[in-house]
Amino acid sequence: xxxxxxxxxxxxxxxxxxxxxxxxxxNKTTVKAYEPxxxxxxxxxxxxxxxxxxxxxxxxxxxxxxxxxxxxxAWAGDSKQAWCSEFVAWCAEQAGIPETIxxxxxxxxxxxxFFKDKNSFYLLKNGGFxxxxxxxxxxxxxxxxxxxxxxxxxxxxxxxxxFLYMNGNKIYTLDxxxxxxxCERDKxxxxxxxxxxxNFEQTDTLFISENNGTKYVTDRYGNPIHGFFSYHExxxxxxxxxxxxxxxxxxxxxxxxSADCCIQTGEFTAAGxxxxxxxxxxxxxxxxxFKYNGxxxxxTxxxxxxKNELVSGSxxxxxxxxxxxxxxxxIEDKKYFLIKTLN
Numbered sequence: 587x588x589x590x591x592x593x594x595x596x597x598x599x600x601x602x603x604x605x606x607x608x609x610x611x612x613n614k615t616t617v618k619a620y621e622p623x624x625x626x627x628x629x630x631x632x633x634x635x636x637x638x639x640x641x642x643x644x645x646x647x648x649x650x651x652x653x654x655x656x657x658x659x660a661w662a663g664d665s666k667q668a669w670c671s672e673f674v675a676w677c678a679e680q681a682g683i684p685e686t687i688x689x690x691x692x693x694x695x696x697x698x699x700f701f702k703d704k705n706s707f708y709l710l711k712n713g714g715f716x717x718x719x720x721x722x723x724x725x726x727x728x729x730x731x732x733x734x735x736x737x738x739x740x741x742x743x744x745x746x747x748x749f750l751y752m753n754g755n756k757i758y759t760l761d762x763x764x765x766x767x768x769c770e771r772d773k774x775x776x777x778x779x780x781x782x783x784x785n786f787e788q789t790d791t792l793f794i795s796e797n798n799g800t801k802y803v804t805d806r807y808g809n810p811i812h813g814f815f816s817y818h819e820x821x822x823x824x825x826x827x828x829x830x831x832x833x834x835x836x837x838x839x840x841x842x843x844s845a846d847c848c849i850q851t852g853e854f855t856a857a858g859x860x861x862x863x864x865x866x867x868x869x870x871x872x873x874x875x876f877k878y879n880g881x882x883x884x885x886t887x888x889x890x891x892x893k894n895e896l897v898s899g900s901x902x903x904x905x906x907x908x909x910x911x912x913x914x915x916x917i918e919d920k921k922y923f924l925i926k927t928l929n
Contacts, residue, residue: 620655620665624648626680634786635737637681638688642748642760642768645677649767658762662692671697671746673762674739688784694741701739701782702726705791705805705815710734713778726811729781733807739782747771749781792817794830801830801847814849821849821867839889841867859890860907875901875909882909 627644629637650656655665661679662672671692678688689700701707708729731752738749740759747759756772764771785791792811794803803811803824810828814821823831823843831843835856842850842861849867853860862878862885863869869889870876875898876883884892884903892903901909 620651620653620657620660621648623657623676629681632681634681634683634687634784635735638678638683638737638784638786639748639750639760641680642673642677645673645762645768646760646770647768650763654766656763662690667692668763670761670763673768674746674748677748683784683786687786687788688739694744694746694779697739697746697782698741698780701784703816704785705811705817706783706785708733708781708783710740710775710778710781712775713780725780726813726815727805727809729807729809731775733809734781735783737784737786739784740778741780741782742773742777743779801832802828803830804828822847823849840869842869859888860893861889861891883907884909 624645624647627640629640632640648656650669653666656669656673657665658672658676659665659667659669661676662669671694674697675688675690675692678685679690689696691697691700698707702725705726707725708727709725711728711730734749734752734757736750740747740749740757745761745764747761747764750758750760750770752758753772755775757775757778758770758772760768761771762768783791789806791806792803792815793806794801794817796802803815803817803822805811810824810826812824812826812828814823816822823836823841825831830847832847833843833845835842842854842856842863844850844854844856850856850861851863851865851867853862855861861869862876862883870878870883870885872885872889873887874885876885882901884897884901886892891907893907894905895903897903897909903909
């Protein structure tokens with residue numbers, strides 16, 4: 587039996603065309619992009635600190651859209667990401683602040699790391715830092731509440747905000763992504779894990795002085811600095827009272843501060859012995875063989891290099907400290923054959 591072709595009395599092409607057009611129009615009207623930023627203030631002639639705050643305040647009331655998208659997240663590379671840190675960086679850029687002062691970071695950890703390297707990351711007295719955040723290891727010291735300045739960047743548990751002012755025991759901040767919007771909030775001191783202090787004035791943040799032959803380092807508030815820090819392209823180590831380590835081994839003998847108090851790197855001599863430290867100043871492996879600049883050396887228990895002696899029963903440290911292997915050597919009229927490879 588022959589099959590008959592189905593024929594419609596209606597022409598479907600116009601219907602399909604209409605449906606396609608309506609689909610396009612519907613999508614354009616229902617898929618909404620994130621809101622643009624609020625109008626920026628006139629910041630011409632303003633110092634960086636004032637311009638930073640003015641830009642941030644101008645955005646109060648901005649809310650993320652129903653999809654969680656914002657102009658600040660989009661600026662940082664992902665419109666839907668959590669955006670408190672991005673908001674801070676966006677405000678800095680709109681205020682014309684270089685990234686050498688406030689970087690383009692996407693997390694509180696990123697800010698902590700940047701300001702640690704700038705010697706400008708602190709704990710806050712009575713703050714709520716925990717060992718898990720790494721703040722204690724990164725901090726240059728502890729700030730009192732009196733040392734907080736408008737525009738400081740405060741770090742909390744997975745949150746970044748801008749310090750505005752104090753009122754009694756409350757800290758007032760300007761926050762992005764707080765309740766999904768830009769707003770002013772009050773906080774207890776105990777919630778603050780760390781303080782990043784941007785160097786808006788681009789002046790030295792550390793000061794080295796000398797008293798009775800001992801050098802001391804303080805921040806711009808007069809507080810003693812402790813731990814490792816960088817200053818004018820050199821590395822130093824300060825004790826708890828701010829005094830600089832000089833002409834001594836520190837951190838259980840793993841680092842050496844020279845007579846000018848700089849942490850030594852590369853090859854150096856101290857108390858008649860030779861040592862080698864890596865680019866951070868840490869001595870190479872103690873009591874073991876290591877390779878440096880193409881040669882092998884052997885470090886003794888105190889980190890100094892072995893010289894003119896058999897080490898580990900298989901190698902000989904020569905007069906220039908390098909190791910010999912697969913060779914023979916005469917020591918005090920006795921001949922030794924070195925058969926173990928250095929690799």
